[in-house]
Amino acid sequence: MLAIQGDVREHMRHIQRAGAESSLVRVVRDLEDVQGLIIPGGESTTIGMLMDEYGLIDALRERTQRGPFPIYGTCAGLILLATTVIGKSPARLGLVDIDASRNAFGRQLASFEVDLDIPVLGRAPFPAVFIRAPQIQRLGRTVTPLAWYRGQAVMAEAGPYLVSAFHPEMSDDVRIHQYFVEKVRRSLTVKGVS
């Protein structure tokens, strides 16, 4: 769990309920003990700047080059995983081939919650909370959209990476965290075989 700033506690509660263990990542050496990373919601400018200052961006890029290292970014985390950010662009990892637009749904007045259909999670709709949410303006060829809202992809996957414009940790539904934990487990099995 990247714990620079944002709603870290809510994600950790969900990870636990999804049957996995989590620990806080604040500095590079914290990465040694983790098999995957969640970048929470927060302010992408702040998180990106401080990740960069403390060497986490370089360390994570290096880690992802060594082999599949699952990362899930929610909201601010989506921005930090995007290759391209429209407008003011913060320091970031840039691992998922998407164009992201910050706060594109609008200011807080435009924040909303809605039930989404996310086919990979099954038939029951997912309660999604969008807070000053970003939009994905373009999906690269390597990126698979997993959920749509108002004609926009709001959740997507690219290899070991997962992004969502909304906050699954703000509801009681843990299916997305289970989905990510499963991704982490699979990546470990693959490494074990090779």
Added chain:
Amino acid sequence: MQEQHGTYNVKSGLAEMLKGGVIMDVTTPEQATIAERAGAVAVMALERVPADIRKAGGVARMADPKIVRSIQEAVSIPVMAKVRIGHFVEAQVLEALEVDYIDESEVLTPADDQYHIDKWKFTIPFVCGARDLGEALRRIAEGAAMIRTKGEPGTGNVVEAVRHLRRVNHEVRMVVSTPEGELADLAKELGAPLDLIKKVKELGRLPVVNFSAGGVASAADAALMMQLGADGIFVGSGVFKSQNPEKTAHAIVRATLHYNDPKVIAEVSQDVGEAMPGLEMATLDAKDRMQDRGI
């Protein structure tokens, strides 16, 4: 389910996203840019910082919409702004301006000496000040989606901020250790609604995010409040009344993140120039204490 705006989840959710961060008072777009570059998670747009409000005297009101707009244009992080306690029309104006959070604040001159704003009526979330648990829960009952312990604004003296946060923590522990059957009596004693007291017992903490405000003037002050259990920090006069605002802002943000690492705090505190000149509480007349407004 249809798309729903202004739900409590969405209101308190934005506060959750600000956790671990620093929110800075700014009066111009230039200051807002300095705050954003230093890593602030949000800015509070106002006409004067609390220290100057103290100096100026008279009635302090909501900022000129022009100031709010120019700051919104300058930065991409959330912009908050203050309204007078009970002044729901100032709040309507700020909602029309689409600020991201409204601070119903004792720093401005109260407009109503009996009632706070009915915050449930707004789509925009509110943050309110509190000196103890009862005050915090009364504000939450009125619809506040975020709390900040009050401290004493514009003094650069952290002592009241410490007092208020410790008191909230102490009273939360009291609620947690009180048996279910005695909670109604405790609720009466604290002046708080029983359902919220039960919620505090269940969670073991305030039901919303709680930042520390009113007196943080250095990196060490910020880390102190974080170690005492604050979810984040409001800095009012502490940044732009210091000798070197850029460096002070930079240091406070990093100390808030690495609040448990004295080495980092030492490093960022080095050579930042003088902090804002502080005020000793004993020199403050009762009429000049902002924390006693709207309780």
